[in-house]
Amino acid sequence: MKKIFSLGLLGLFLLAPVQAETQILKKIGKKIKNKSERRLDQKIDKTIDKGLDKVEEGMEGKEGDSIPKGDKDANQKPADTENTVKLWSKYDFVPGEVVIFEDDLQGERNGEFPSQWDLKKGNVEMAQLGDEMVINFPSTEWANIVPMMKEKGDYLPDVFTLEFDAYFSEFCTAYTLSFYDMVNQKNTTRLPNITIKPDDIFIQHSGSTEFKGDENYPYWKRIAVSFNVRALKIYAGEARVVNIPNFRHNPTGITIASRQCHEAQYAAIRNIRIATGDLELYDKMITDGKIVTNGIRFDSGKAILKPESMGVINEIVKLMQQYPEIRFSVEGHTDSDGDAQFNKNLSEQRANTVLNTLADQGIGRDRLVAKGFGEEVPVADNNSPEGKANNRRVEFVKM
Incomplete structure (x- = not known):
């Protein structure tokens, strides 16, 4: 053992200058690596913090029923007027002259049924999405709601418009419009249902119209409907996606229906308005x-x-x-x-x-x-x- 130990010391003595230089290089390399890792960790931490902040912002629903905040907002104006003008330059939807139903959801309480609506079936409740209230369809079963109108009977004239914002959480999100009031009216003339999906609108008895939808879920989309005697137009965002010159039906009321695709996703509407009259x-x-x-x-x-x-x-x-x-x-x-x-x-x-x-x-x-x-x-x-x-x-x- 002494012999081996002596040889080891001799070898260490002979190699000391080389090893010293090697150790210095290793220390320098280790410090560079550590600094790089620290900088990378800091960047990762910042990214995680930003991500958590967004998640926390979007999870401000009621306890046990949080709703993620959408990345895009139908009512959020682009960065400047020039972009707004350019993006919506071909938009030709003009709302009716007189508002007969308006619900901006002011004063509503989280978890309660919306005060200006009646329920035909299913489950509907108010919920908080980000910093505002929305009408939420929290079940995977279809729910139907109708506006509580002051005028009874056929409250839609030959010329009217309907507008609302729809929340699309994923590709299977859908909203159905019926042009009669399911609570107070009967569909005696077989008015067709209209189903609106992210990139498709299906009109019962008339077929489907496809259009280019958004790719990044979730997002809000402004839906606008214009009816003039016989002509029906439907807009999704800035695009006119349906134009039927002879609809051959007489709308009498409004029913809006939706549901969750599954329990992890949501369907919601807001800013609902019905107006009458043609603004020539x-x-x-x-x-x-x-x-x-x-x-x-x-x-x-x-x-x-x-x-x-x-x-x-x-x-x-x-x-x-x-x-x-x-x-x-x-x-x-x-x-x-x-x-x-x-x-x-x-x-x-x-x-x-x-x-x-x-x-x-x-x-x-x-x-x-x-x-x-x-x-x-x-x-x-x-x-x-x-x-x-x-x-x-x-x-x-x-x-």
Whole structure:
């Protein structure tokens, strides 16, 4: 053992300079590796933290029934007006002139049944999605709801529009529209059901229409329906996906149905509006001297234009291009909620937003002025959601 140990010491002594240099290189390499790993860990930690923050934001539902927040929002305006104008440049949906049903879900309580609706079958409840309330269809069984209308019987005239935001959690999410009230009316004329899916709309007895849907779930999509005597149009987001010139049916009411694909996913709607009357822009301008619309909408308490507003704005642009002598005073109006002076300032800011959007599309600024009247000139009472919706309007007054 002594001999072996002596030889080992001799070898170690002879190799000491080489080993010392090698050890230094190893230490340098180890430090570089450790620093790289630390930097990588920090980046990973930041990424995980951001991911957890998003998860926590989206899991703000009621206890035991959380809903993930969608990545995209139908009502969330793109980063700037230019992008909004470009994306929705062909959008031609114009809402009806008079709102007869409006539900923005204000004042609803989490877990309760929505107060402005009636239930035909299934399970429906209010839920919190992100920072707002939605009507949730929490079961895998189909549920049907109908709006509680003030007018009984056939409450849909020959001309009406329907709008709502639909939440698509995955490819199998679906919503069904029936043009009669399943609680209060009978389907005596065999009105067809319309099923809306992420990239397909199926109309009973008429077949299916495919279109390019979004690829990244979950997301919100603005659904808009326009009916004019016989013609039926349906929009999904900025795209018109159905155009039937002769629908051959007489809608009498509205029923909305949906369900979860399975327990891990969700179906929800929000911002539901039914309006009547056909807003023929030129005719209104000639007969009334102005065009009144509730179809130009903004983020709550702000002058940020919502994308679906482009339907009316695009039609105003076409009108002014066709008749270059027309000049408009763009006038903003609000409901009576909040401070009167704030509302007046806000209405003027919103009128300027509309003016600037028209100018961005080539309308000369010398043909436009902007004014704000706030809550000073109501056209309806402010005691109902429908009255408030009709008071929140933009008027194009001929000069």
